[in-house]
Amino acid sequence: MTETANPTACIVVIGNEILSGRTQDVNVKFLATRLAELGIALREVRIIPDIEATIIATVNEVRAAFDHVFTTGGIGPTHDDITSQCIAAAFGVPWEPHPEAWAKMDRHYKPGEFNAARQRMATMPRGATLIENPISIAPGFSIGNVHVLAGVPRIMQAMFESLAPTLPGGKPIRTRAVHGRRLLEGRLAAGLAAIQARYPGLDIGSYPYYRGDDNNGVAIVAKGTDEAQAEAAIAEVSALIESLGVTPIPGEPPI
Template identity: 70%
Template sequence: MANPTACLLVIGNEILSGRTQDVNINFLAKRLGEIGIPLREVRVIPDVAKTIISTVNEVRAGFDHVFTTGGIGPTHDDITAECISAAFGVPWELNAEAVAIMEARYPAGEFNAARQRMATMPRGASLILNSVSAAPGFSIGNVHVMAGVPRIMQAMFESLAPSLEGGAPIISRAVYALGLKEGSIAADLEGVQKRFPDLDVGSYPFDRDGRNGVAIVSKGTDVADAEAATAEVTAIMQRLGLAPIQGEPA
């Protein structure tokens, strides 16, 4: 049975302008792989309602899970929640459970209109709890909406993860050789990929601290296949007169 698939929408003008460097992609790709929901696509989109609505509707039809990060704070440009409501055709309204969580977080009188935006979400959404700052994310259908701040997003994801039905974990095996050039191994590597069609066999050049070479990573759900493919790549490197090193280059 095929693993469920995921798409990530990174929402925010600050990402597209270069003001903020996204680190959520790396975290989510690794964690989703661990629970058997491979991340197949990432899109970075602006805080523009039309774009958010149309993109959400497109990708939720094509993937088993859609994750979004960004745009659920208290300010005027935090429009993700209301756009998700529009995408699903449901009202954007205060969520009683979210209100109770937020009211308990703030002293009397400080749960103001701006903070109430963080408790306003699509009708019928279920909460994604947030142990860091209390303000929850939410899920509706196959769309999971989380904060953009990495520490908060990670807390939300760990709250959500137990409810996600995944497949076989995605595993990888790697081998690299110093001094290896991609052109020297390309033809043989294509043969490895053809013999193991259920794996993703990737070639990754590196140049670090005066050390350069190529790492070959075999990724998939079958440990035996990944190890067999890596053994073939190791033998190819040896035939080229190189000294293969198991694992990723440090």
């Protein structure tokens, strides 16, 4: 798929709890969907541990390669929340109290409750711009093309919606799909390759599903910035499925 007019993005998921399997990440799905709606092409997702050298090296690598970088996780009040200071190190700037964040959080808490742990959440790289957090007050931040978000899904989503209106995007990336039950990928392969060749501006993917009993098959998804082309390609895929003696069903199969 060629989306040269669309900005590109990478998501960096930071957290030992993701890598250990203790916590299941749900933020990538949300961000991928919203970025497509904004016309930002998600190109890569990385999951990395709470290790300073790894965070610094990864952030510096991906911010040079993509138009937008979104990090999730590691900006809470505990000792293992090190994302903020690592971002400061990556940009070569001091990690210091952010005047606006500090004042906002100081006002929010009762006297004596804005303790040292919470003060960490108001300490950011010099020059950072705040990302509002309407859920739990402690903000995220942007510096350069790096946008630092919370790991807790509800808070991350609220932060992203605060940030979204400021993000330079492009033409929305549209998705169209069709599926066929009791259909094997191998029967579609040649015809699908020919359709992809006719629509080089689309990403056409084939995704088998196995749900048990009689609910197995293949879903075909066309994705791109040209909605009319996506619809035309899926119409051709539907005709291909029908030619194999299977009824094409619009959309993706139910979960």
